[in-house]
Amino acid sequence: MVRGIRGAITVDENTVEQIEKATQEMLELIIKENALALEDISSALFTVTPDLNAAFPAAGARAIGWSTVPLMCCTEIPVQGALPYCIRVLLQVNTDKTQQEIHHVYLRDAVQLRQDLSC
Template sequence: MSVRALRGAIQLEVDERVHLLEGVRQLFQEMLTANALDQDDLVSVLFTATPDLVSEFPAVAARELGMTDVPLMCAQELDIAGSLPRVVRILAYAETELTKPEIKHVYLAGAAALRQDLAVAGDTR
């Protein structure tokens, strides 16, 4: 078994606490499902948010999903001119039998434009 990194991102429509938590929960669950993982497989998770998202810590969504024994950390993305607004990114480390090429990365809504080469087809809301 190896430790692999899974990437994901979602662009939110607005910076509202409920909307942010719902979007992050959806993204995180889709990342786990796409890679046939569960919470016990997780080693740690890093959440980042663009500077325009201030309504809640994205990691709260994972805690609400019951992830109480997984180390979680939030950070702010660099504020680069012209970058996509209202984006939460997730970098999750998990123990898995999947090889690097088998890992499925999930990009939802407008965030699909960030890495079209990696994105799993899915929700384009």
């Protein structure tokens, strides 16, 4: 079965280092919280808010070994008042877990996005 796992994290600055490190932190925690192997991940869709353009989150994923996972990056809709400096991910994973057993990961200021889903 394929399930979706959501994650989001914020950064303080629009830099390559912060975007890549935050992406890696978020992905590593999603893997840990859901007891996943890299082979379980079908694909990942990353979005960033329009104020983040120094790097692709996919580059951070590739740097930690996600070289065979299909990855795509997009820009979020620029809704006025939306949380700034935010990286989001939707992972599609192969798992036997139920929706209720999935752990979504929201870190730093992104916790406010979905407090009902956060670990």
